[in-house]
Every structure is written in C-alpha cells, then in structure tokens.
Amino acid sequence: MSVTTGPRAVGRTTPAGAPLASPPGAAPPADLAAGLRRTANTTPGRLSIAMVGLVVLSLLTGVIGLISVSGRASTLDDLTNHREPVSAAAQQIYRSLSDADATAADAFLTSAVMPADLRSRYQTDIAQAGSALAVAATDSGGVTDATAPLSQLSTGIPVYTGLVERASANNALGYPIGSAYLREANNLMTTSLLPAAQHLYKIDTDRLVAAQDDATSFPWFATLLVVALLVALIIAQRFLRRRTNRVINVGLLVATIAVVVAMLWSATGLVLETVHVANGRSAGSDPGATLAQIRTKALQARTDEMLTLVARGGQDYNGQYQTLATEIGGEDGTGGLLGQVHAASSDDTMTNQIGASITAAKSWFGLHTQATKANGGGDYPTAVNITLGSGVKGSPNEAAAFDQVDTTLNQAIGQARIDFTNQTNAASGWLTALPIGVLVLLVLAAAGAAVGIWQRLREYR
Amino acid sequence: MKTRRIVPLVGIALLATLAAGCASTSGPVNLAIVNKVAPPVPGGIKIGKAAIPPAAAATPNCGDPTASLRPPAVMPTPGQMPTGSTMAKIQARGYLIAGVDQNTDLFGYRNPKDNTIEGFDIDMVHDVAQAIFGDPNKVVFKAITSAQRIPVLTGPNPAVDLVARTFTINCARLQQVAFSTVYFQASRQVLVPKTSTVQNFAQLGGKKVCATTGSDSLGQGQGQANAPIPVAVNDWSDCLVMLQQGEVDAVSTDNTILAGMETQDPNTKIVGPSIAPEPYGIAMPKADNDFVGFVNGVLQQIRTNGSWTASYGTWVQDKLGATPAPPPPAYEN
Numbered sequence: 072m073s074v075t076t077g078p079r080a081v082g083r084t085t086p087a088g089a090p091l092a093s094p095p096g097a098a099p100p101a102d103l104a105a106g107l108r109r110t111a112n113t114t115p116g117r118l119s120i121a122m123v124g125l126v127v128l129s130l131l132t133g134v135i136g137l138i139s140v141s142g143r144a145s146t147l148d149d150l151t152n153h154r155e156p157v158s159a160a161a162q163q164i165y166r167s168l169s170d171a172d173a174t175a176a177d178a179f180l181t182s183a184v185m186p187a188d189l190r191s192r193y194q195t196d197i198a199q200a201g202s203a204l205a206v207a208a209t210d211s212g213g214v215t216d217a218t219a220p221l222s223q224l225s226t227g228i229p230v231y232t233g234l235v236e237r238a239s240a241n242n243a244l245g246y247p248i249g250s251a252y253l254r255e256a257n258n259l260m261t262t263s264l265l266p267a268a269q270h271l272y273k274i275d276t277d278r279l280v281a282a283q284d285d286a287t288s289f290p291w292f293a294t295l296l297v298v299a300l301l302v303a304l305i306i307a308q309r310f311l312r313r314r315t316n317r318v319i320n321v322g323l324l325v326a327t328i329a330v331v332v333a334m335l336w337s338a339t340g341l342v343l344e345t346v347h348v349a350n351g352r353s354a355g356s357d358p359g360a361t362l363a364q365i366r367t368k369a370l371q372a373r374t375d376e377m378l379t380l381v382a383r384g385g386q387d388y389n390g391q392y393q394t395l396a397t398e399i400g401g402e403d404g405t406g407g408l409l410g411q412v413h414a415a416s417s418d419d420t421m422t423n424q425i426g427a428s429i430t431a432a433k434s435w436f437g438l439h440t441q442a443t444k445a446n447g448g449g450d451y452p453t454a455v456n457i458t459l460g461s462g463v464k465g466s467p468n469e470a471a472a473f474d475q476v477d478t479t480l481n482q483a484i485g486q487a488r489i490d491f492t493n494q495t496n497a498a499s500g501w502l503t504a505l506p507i508g509v510l511v512l513l514v515l516a517a518a519g520a521a522v523g524i525w526q527r528l529r530e531y532r
Numbered sequence: 533m534k535t536r537r538i539v540p541l542v543g544i545a546l547l548a549t550l551a552a553g554c555a556s557t558s559g560p561v562n563l564a565i566v567n568k569v570a571p572p573v574p575g576g577i578k579i580g581k582a583a584i585p586p587a588a589a590a591t592p593n594c595g596d597p598t599a600s601l602r603p604p605a606v607m608p609t610p611g612q613m614p615t616g617s618t619m620a621k622i623q624a625r626g627y628l629i630a631g632v633d634q635n636t637d638l639f640g641y642r643n644p645k646d647n648t649i650e651g652f653d654i655d656m657v658h659d660v661a662q663a664i665f666g667d668p669n670k671v672v673f674k675a676i677t678s679a680q681r682i683p684v685l686t687g688p689n690p691a692v693d694l695v696a697r698t699f700t701i702n703c704a705r706l707q708q709v710a711f712s713t714v715y716f717q718a719s720r721q722v723l724v725p726k727t728s729t730v731q732n733f734a735q736l737g738g739k740k741v742c743a744t745t746g747s748d749s750l751g752q753g754q755g756q757a758n759a760p761i762p763v764a765v766n767d768w769s770d771c772l773v774m775l776q777q778g779e780v781d782a783v784s785t786d787n788t789i790l791a792g793m794e795t796q797d798p799n800t801k802i803v804g805p806s807i808a809p810e811p812y813g814i815a816m817p818k819a820d821n822d823f824v825g826f827v828n829g830v831l832q833q834i835r836t837n838g839s840w841t842a843s844y845g846t847w848v849q850d851k852l853g854a855t856p857a858p859p860p861p862a863y864e865n
Contacts, residue, residue: 183644222564230572246796247641251574251769258575382675451672
C-alpha cells in the first residue's frame, strides 16, 4: 500500500491490497474509509472510482427512469381503463335510479295500471342501474370508502323495486295504499339510494382527479439523477483532459450524448404527455363533471315537479324546482351551469350539443311555468297533461322537452368522454417507447463511461 | 415522484413475504355477511317519545265543543253570495279551495283509475261548492297531511277555504280554528293483523301503535304503566304500509279510517270497544264566522234532503253497517 504517485507502482499494488478489492463487509468501516481515501489520492484510483461511480449512476438513472416513466404510463392506462369508466358508471347509476323514481311517480299520475312505455322505461332504468353498478363494483378494491355506498346500492335497489311493484299491485286494485308504497319507495330512493350513488360518484371523481395529478406531476427524483449524471460526466471529462491532454474521450462523449438524448427525449415526451393529460382534463373530464352535475340537477328538478303534482298541494316542491332551474340555466335559461360549460367548451360537437341542451332547457322551463300557472289556477288536469305530455297530440309536452334536455346532455357527456379518452390515449402514446429507450440509452451511457475510462486506466498498467 | 410507487412496491414485497410467513393467522376473505337490515320506512316517521304530540297546555273547557254557529235563516241562492261575505270572495275567485286527504280509503282518496279524489269527506266539499256556485265541481283540492290541517287554516292568508279531512272537533283545536256542526260520528278503535291476539287497546302495552303525526291517538295511554310505543307517520295509509310490513303491531284511530284499511287488506281486523267518540266537523279559519254559518246551513240541507244518507250508502254502509240517522246539529247561539 505505497503512497507513491507513480502509475505503475500503484497499478501493481492496487490489486494486491486496495480496500476496493476486499469484500466491503469484511473490512471494518474505518479501514474501508481510510482505504478509499488513500485510493482517491492517486490518479488511477480516482479514475477507478469515477468509472464505478459513473456506471452505477447511469444504471441507477436508467432503472429509476424506467420505473418512473412506466409508472406514469400505467397511471394513464388506469385513467382510461378504470378511473374514467368507473366514474362514468357511478354517474350512470345516479341517472338511472333518479329516472326510475321519476318514471314510477309519472306512472302513478297517469293511470291505475302502468302504461307499457313507462313500464319499459322504468325496467330499462333499473336494469341499467344494475349493470352500471356491476361496472362500478369491479373497482372498489382498495378504497374502503367506496364499499359502503356500493353495498347500500346493491342491497337497496331490490328493496326499492319490491316496494314499487307492491305499489303498482295495490294501485291496479284501486287501493290508495298503492300511493303510500310509492311514497315509501321514493323515501328510500331520496334518503338512501341517491345519496349513496352521489357519494360513489364523488369518490370515483376524486380518484380520477388524483390519478390525473399523478400523471402530470414533475419527476423530481429522476430529473435530479439525470442532472447529477450529466454533471458527473462533464467533470470526469474535464479531469481526463487535464490529466491526459486529450481533448476528446470517445467513450465519455458517447455516454454524454446518450444521457443528453435520453434527457431531451424524456423531457419532450413528458411535456407532451402532460399537455395531453391536461387537455383531457380541461376538454374532457372537467366539462364532463359539470355536465353530469347539470344532469343530476335536471333530474332532481323533474322529480320535484312530478312530486308537486302527486302531492296535490300537500307539499310544495316548486321552490326546490326553481332553485335547481336557476342553477342549471340562470335567470333566462342561457346562464347558470349550462351557460358556463357552453362558453368553456372547446370542442365544436360538444358546443353544439350543449347549445341544443340550452334550447331544450328554455322550452322545458317555459312549459313548467305554464303548468304551474294551470295548477295554481285550479286546473289540475291541464297541469298534469302539460307536465306529463299526456294531453292530446301536439299540445304542450313538458316531458318531451325534459327528455330532450336529458338526451342532449347525455350526448355531450358522451362527447366529453371521447375527448378525455382521445387525449389521455395520445398522452399515453408519447410514453410508449420511452421507458425502454431511456433504459437502453443509460445502459449505453454506462458502457461508454466504462469503456472511456477503462482506456485511460489501462495506460497506467 | 415515482418513489411513491416504489415505496409501496417495496412495502408490498415485504408484506407479501411476511404474509407468506404467517399465512396461517389470516382467515378467509371477508364475504361482507349481512346480519341485520333496516326495513324501508315511510318518510317523516317518528318513533317513541318524538311521536307524542306536545301536550296542549291545559286545554280550557269549552263546554260542548260540537256546538257551532247557527245557519242564516235564509240560505243565499247559489251563484249569488251576499256582497262582502267570505262566500262572495270564493265566488269571485271561481273555485273553492279545500284541504283534503288523498290517501284514506272511503273518506278522502285519489282513485287511481281516473285520478279523481273521492270519498265521504269529498262529498261534503262538493255539496258546499254546489251551494256557492251551483256547480259541485268548482273545487280545487289540496291534499294535506294530518299535521297540516291547522296550519293551512291559520295565518294572515290561509292556504285553503276549508278542511274536510276526518277532523275531530275538540276544545284544543277550537282555539285555533272554527268547526261546522258534526257531519259524521266516528269512534276510535284499533286495527290489528287477523293473527293478533290483541282484543282491545289496553293489551297494546309495549307494542308499536301507529297513527298520523299530530293525531290524538298518539297520546293515548301515555304516562301510564305499560304504555304502547307510539309511531307517527304523515298519512294514514303509511300506517297500513307499516302494519303490512310488520313494523308496527296495531293502528289506532277512527273506525272510519280503519274500515278503509280493512277494505284494502283482508288480513286485518278491527277490535275492541270504542275508545273515544270522534265527531267530525268541517274546519274553517276562525275569522270566517259567516262561512261557518253558511256551511252549517249546507250540512242542514243535506241532512234533510237525503244527500247525506246517499253518501253514507255509497261509502260507509258496507263497512260500518246500516245507515244511521245523520248526526243532529248543536248550535251555540
């Protein structure tokens, strides 16, 4: 273990007794540190350390980069394959249940025996809620919060349908207790099932937003490693140039280029990915959430006007209706949430669909005013006919106007889903080859560094 | 940032190793077994203490509560109500507004077949409309709950002109509203499932007894040893729903309402002697003395012209037995 600076001497002594060669576990830490310090005082020693350091740092950066980018890619997959569909399914559950409840009330107002079209609509709603529940339930894993609303829904829906059937059996016999069963069913729906569906939707939407945040966060750790690696490569090259007077070390140059390419590629890929995810949010999931909110409010308002008629003045739901209508369309039907989402929409198809919703909403609100006026003036049958659209053909039909609102909103929600999925898939596209690319480039960098320094180190032998 | 992913990965790997090591201690996956489920209930239900209506602070003795105002000597011709009278205001509006029930079979219910509201109480309202307009159908029915009967008649702008909804006349209610003479004499009894061994109200101690919020039946037997557990709901039909679902043991109210329930469910029976007499009157705002007298005049007409007997025959005879004479009016002046 001579301390001479002569290259050959050290070259010979190092394999014999350098602590580097001894198994690290065997040497006491103090000896190891002292050995390293002695090695670091010699040029070949320093070169050896630099070589090992650069190779380790390159491989580490490659692995971290691989994990980081592929983690992000799997987050994106998760977004389009789990988070978004589950959140859309939760929204669908709410919509179907709410419509089933309104349809049951509607049928009750129409006649003793549920008319065929209403029965089929009610049955479709219940079936749709059930199948959307199956989709939503596939993904409650790991989120204990979601278990409660899911079990509330899956145990409550059969009870609800039982009550509705009992109501309609009694109704068919002309017994007023039928309406009592219907009210009990409505009570179950509004106090238990709809809040559970709303809760589930909120959980799923929050998870969607969290996943989006995850997919657009800045990769601090990987960035730090790359910058450190680049700095280390530059320092190594400067050191070699000073010691050897050779301007270019091909191995280290290749390593540097590989790292720079990896850095530029990741930076471009990640920036573009982030932009697409952000677009998917601003053009897809955000307007989708607002549209879902509008649809929910519209359904509540529709149920309120139905209940006003069922209650026959017993309970006033009209105040709730007015509040909801103002939230949906503002004072004149063009403002409110519909106006906001219309103004913010950047997709022409969606803008047109929302425009159609606004037109339909205006007509719905107008007809509601007519029906309220008829009811207030004592003309209950006309109020029922307008609200249910059960009058003669061509007479005012609020049900049709509301259905138009619901349909166009559903189309716009569908368009928002398409925009979200397209953008998120595009984001995913930028990450397709990146994980492997980064790994290959950094393995190349490790090899370059090893070969480059090894050439110089050989000269000391 | 993806350290967030690595850390859990390492954690999972460690846990997996640990779990493999002590797999024998973890049981099978929880199958979410349900042991108990809350039955569906009608909206606005109250059970126990919350169901008992606040005791009317020392109801003053009002003598005979069924004594009402004497009708005018000559009833005005329909369509020509005296100027300035309450009836003239109603006539000017074009329709009578009546607070009624749409859930009680026989007395006030919505017929699902054609959406009209029908029943004995409803017949009384049509008779009043006939006397004002000469047209029994100039009525707007507002379906109200039992608890809404007094609120819709009080305040500066009462929501309805009158309430005809199995409304028992008593001194406490007379403090807030005015009543017509008695148009129907009911009595309070108990409805139980046919399989029940209960034979009278006294045997309902500790059992759940249903009635509508604000109903006198809820206070019945309270404060005594072995009192029943009162359950309050919005409408009488909600009580039958609860009885059918096995969530209450009995319904306690007027035999008229119970008869309607028995009609809808042949698995129930009315038991026991009359617990209390329940004289029904049409309620009106306290200020409308002229209208009270007018309605009493209408009731007097239908007692004598066979219309009362016809209504009884249509709605109640099959359930409560042979038609009695209409309840005689009592007047305070």
